[in-house]
Amino acid sequence: MRIARDTTHPTSRTERVRRYAVSAIAVAAAAAAGSRAVEPNTEWYRSLRLPAWQPPPWAFGAVWTPLYASLAFAGGHASGRIQGRDRQRFLASLGTNLALNAGWNWLFFRLRNPWAALVGTVLLDVSNVQLIRRTTRSDRTAARALWPYAAWCLFATGLNASIAHRNPSRA
Template sequence: MTLTKPISHRPRPSARLRYGAAAAAVAAAAVAGGSAVDADSAWYRALRKPDWQPPSWAFGAVWTPLYGTIAYAAGHALGRVEAGPARRALVGSLAVNLALNAGWNVLFFARRSPGAGLAGTLLLDLSNADLLRRTARVDRTAARALVPYAAWCGFATVLNASIVRRNR
């Protein structure tokens, strides 16, 4: 008698598909979020910001590799997780995270609301914790790759809170 896998079992997607889909999702979030940013607007320039805020060029220099690590981590973790509820939960966590990531720019810049931005970045921090937890369950290498992203978002939360405090 030959034992076979259940019909509902689906193989893991190929590496090209995993990394390509992850890169496309991350790029879409980056473009969507970036389209809301206007750091040269009179509104943004008039905000009182802390002396320790990095120069505007540093944000692009930091976010570019961070987006790369998010795509890498997602593609890598999706190669380790079995099809089914765990994979769906990981994909869902990543989707929520990317939506919150892009949404912060809309809240802060497009709505011109540092307070809404702060609420958004606090939600993003919670989402980062969830994404890290889910990723670590299936792939510690991928989870380690997400740590700088989570740390930078934590820094962004402190920066956003400082801007809110200075601009009541």
């Protein structure tokens, strides 16, 4: 299979690999930071009243893995297309988004507070909109790669809200 080169933004192969590697490492670090809050609290989670439309436990890993991959791709792709101050703003937006993503796990699982986590996931949704808008200006391919991630986060917000409402004394 032959991959077409992008001649509109010439960069060395080393630079492209570096951009994607840095993006992948940042996303993996956020995923690892978030997962540290989950493992010791899975029993607490199972004790909650969950909605009937709650996905099975295996679905979260099956969904988050490709979503994190698409987020890493978008970060690496866009960081090579966006220049100057816009690039700095994009990287700050991406970093904020990753922090909010990891932070949700700490609010929900470590603090065991679905209501605080609901605030966190709404902030993540706002961050997703801002990140997609910023990315679309310079790199529509990367922006399109962010849509499934944003859609799943909206689903997660609905799930979080349902859990918070079903478990009012858990805050």
